[in-house]
Amino acid sequence: MIFSVPVHAFDVLGDPVRRRILELLSDGERTAGTVTGVIRAEFGISQPAVSQHLRVLRESGFATVRADGTRRLYAVDSPPLQEVDLWLERFRGFWSQRLDALGTELARGKPERRRQRENTTTRQSGEQQNGSESEEDT
Amino acid sequence: MIDIVNQINATHREIGNHPVTTGEGRSLLLRRVYDAPIEDVWNACTDPGRISRWLAPIDGDLRLGGTFQLKDNAGGRILRCEKPHLIKVTWAFGDGMPTEVEVRLAPGTDGGTTLELEHAAPAEIVDEMVRTYGPGGTIGIGGGWDLTLLGLDLFLDGATFDPATWEDTAEAKEFATRSCQAWGAAIQAAWGTSDDDIAAAIQFGVQHFAPDAEGDNN
Numbered sequence: 001m002i003f004s005v006p007v008h009a010f011d012v013l014g015d016p017v018r019r020r021i022l023e024l025l026s027d028g029e030r031t032a033g034t035v036t037g038v039i040r041a042e043f044g045i046s047q048p049a050v051s052q053h054l055r056v057l058r059e060s061g062f063a064t065v066r067a068d069g070t071r072r073l074y075a076v077d078s079p080p081l082q083e084v085d086l087w088l089e090r091f092r093g094f095w096s097q098r099l100d101a102l103g104t105e106l107a108r109g110k111p112e113r114r115r116q117r118e119n120t121t122t123r124q125s126g127e128q129q130n131g132s133e134s135e136e137d138t
Numbered sequence: 139m140i141d142i143v144n145q146i147n148a149t150h151r152e153i154g155n156h157p158v159t160t161g162e163g164r165s166l167l168l169r170r171v172y173d174a175p176i177e178d179v180w181n182a183c184t185d186p187g188r189i190s191r192w193l194a195p196i197d198g199d200l201r202l203g204g205t206f207q208l209k210d211n212a213g214g215r216i217l218r219c220e221k222p223h224l225i226k227v228t229w230a231f232g233d234g235m236p237t238e239v240e241v242r243l244a245p246g247t248d249g250g251t252t253l254e255l256e257h258a259a260p261a262e263i264v265d266e267m268v269r270t271y272g273p274g275g276t277i278g279i280g281g282g283w284d285l286t287l288l289g290l291d292l293f294l295d296g297a298t299f300d301p302a303t304w305e306d307t308a309e310a311k312e313f314a315t316r317s318c319q320a321w322g323a324a325i326q327a328a329w330g331t332s333d334d335d336i337a338a339a340i341q342f343g344v345q346h347f348a349p350d351a352e353g354d355n356n
Contacts, residue, residue, distance in 0.1 A: 034232060040231040044276075044282045
């Protein structure tokens with residue numbers, strides 16, 4: 001008997017095999033046989049183990065399956081991935097703000113560093129110093 | 139009863155760069171000695187009836203250039219067959235990446251036989267896999283070969299078992315767990331993997347071969 005149980009998206013995505021399967025499906029439908037062959041070759045795991053991962057993806061809503069004759073075709077189903085994406089969006093906002101702030105801070109430090117470098121250069125008059133400087137300024 | 143510690147220590151494991159026909163490769167090497175004459179080991183590795191008793195039922199045209207398919211396992215083409223020293227085959231699971239397996243036999247000093255098994259896969263695929271998902275897959279493949287070579291030892295020793303189910307026995311699981319740890323060490327030595335990454339990869343392998351050992355059965 002198979003029940004559809006709610007599983008937290010990150011538990012599903014926490015497994016490398018399941019992430020790899022979703023990656024394979026991201027280009028379009030794949031037969032269960034194709035997915036199984038690729039995963040077995042790459043992860044060295046058994047056929048029942050691959051089936052188990054496919055089942056988790058199906059029951060958690062990350063993948064859909066349809067029959068085509070004797071073949072079973074798997075595809076990515078987007079709603080759970082969109083949920084993950086929405087959740088991550090909050091942190092993307094957080095990080096881009098932080099990264100912007102870091103960028104501002106680095107820009108602020110630039111004239112200060114340049115002054116320091118110029119001082120060093122006049123003191124040392126080294127060729128190496130000039131070389132590295134021109135690289136940094138680009 | 140399997141002497142698990144001795145069985146683990148009986149095998150030398152190494153990660154290398156053995157090429158594949160199409161180019162650069164990443165490879166696993168296993169080496170161990172069997173207490174049987176070379177003709178017997180060769181025969182156990184090439185006779186379809188005997189292969190089915192320690193590995194899996196095999197179908198196909200078992201000669202140079204012919205193809206084979208192991209039941210619920212890999213299939214491929216026989217690239218080299220030099221009795222009683224060398225077998226080389228392509229090894230693939232359906233549409234999975236094409237890999238190559240080479241088995242080399244050499245007579246040992248006291249009537250035994252040294253077997254070397256080298257399994258090579260295209261470097262660009264393996265490198266990308268390891269970069270994206272860590273070396274768990276390499277451990278999974280190594281553990282699978284360890285179990286296979288242990289099965290051959292039990293078979294040459296006269297044991298009778300069902301190769302499709304004996305990997306589920308408690309002692310096979312214990313053996314596989316230790317095998318994953320041993321492969322973790324071999325991978326870390328070759329690739330300089332971080333402690334955290336190798337621990338996660340070992341856990342991946344153990345969870346696959348011995349899910350009960352961790353009380354995690356989902």
